[in-house]
Amino acid sequence: xxxxxxxxxxxxxxxxxxxxxxxxxxxxxxxxxxxxxxxxxxxxxxxxxxxxxxxxxxxxxxxxxxxxxxxxxxxxxxxxxxxxxxxxxxxxxxxxxxxxxxxxxxxxxxxxxxxxx
Amino acid sequence: xxxxxxxxxxxxxxxxxxxxxxxxxxxxxxxxxxxxxxxxxxxxxxxxxxxxxxxxxxxxxxxxxxxxxxxxxxxxxxxxxxxxxxxxxxxxxxxxxxxxxxxxxxxxxxxxxxx
Numbered sequence: 001x002x003x004x005x006x007x008x009x010x011x012x013x014x015x016x017x018x019x020x021x022x023x024x025x026x027x028x029x030x031x032x033x034x035x036x037x038x039x040x041x042x043x044x045x046x047x048x049x050x051x052x053x054x055x056x057x058x059x060x061x062x063x064x065x066x067x068x069x070x071x072x073x074x075x076x077x078x079x080x081x082x083x084x085x086x087x088x089x090x091x092x093x094x095x096x097x098x099x100x101x102x103x104x105x106x107x108x109x110x111x112x113x114x115x116x117x
Numbered sequence: 118x119x120x121x122x123x124x125x126x127x128x129x130x131x132x133x134x135x136x137x138x139x140x141x142x143x144x145x146x147x148x149x150x151x152x153x154x155x156x157x158x159x160x161x162x163x164x165x166x167x168x169x170x171x172x173x174x175x176x177x178x179x180x181x182x183x184x185x186x187x188x189x190x191x192x193x194x195x196x197x198x199x200x201x202x203x204x205x206x207x208x209x210x211x212x213x214x215x216x217x218x219x220x221x222x223x224x225x226x227x228x229x230x231x232x
Contacts, residue, residue: 034220036222042225044207108161110160111159
């Protein structure tokens with residue numbers, strides 16, 4: 001099956017700094033990738049849809065200037081958390097979409113745990 | 118709009134007993150339905166999906182799910198639970214007519230299998 005990787009798997013940063021998380025589709029091209037956020041013991045909440053070569057589409061309530069998304073190629077999307085604060089600490093999961101048969105399939109990365117101190 | 122409800126925060130079952138994790142959905146059109154499992158500090162692992170066809174879908178690790186259109190449900194089942202099945206389970210849906218939309222997830226159900 002299709003594989004999606006994320007890097008780093010975990011990161012600790014100081015409040016006020018920026019952190020970049022990479023999401024790669026390893027064996028397929030993904031024109032669309034999704035970024036989810038998961039708080040402890042909670043569900044995955046969609047943050048934004050990342051489209052290759054165009055601006056990302058953010059869900060209501062997600063600050064686009066704080067969570068910068070760049071989909072630079074068909075296999076790479078990045079999420080940059082700018083001026084991170086402790087409340088940004090969370091588990092970030094990316095998902096890449098591929099068209100299989102007659103439908104779209106979503107494949108999920110292993111997640112990145114961000115801790116802001 | 119598309120949404121998913123998992124009414125149980127936690128399900129407890131003894132090893133060897135059958136288990137059911139409940140899921141109901143709401144979409145405008147026909148649904149694509151999925152179940153994923155998540156172990157601590159890990160990403161999502163795909164278990165099974167329903168697109169069309171047979172209402173009973175068989176997936177990984179002995180899990181199966183039954184699609185019930187009249188009740189808008191897609192409950193996850195396993196005939197005999199294992200301690201290693203203890204994890205967090207998510208139901209997800211996408212409206213078939215909204216193929217470009219991301220999956221919407223339920224709140225998750227923690228399955229605890231006691232030895």
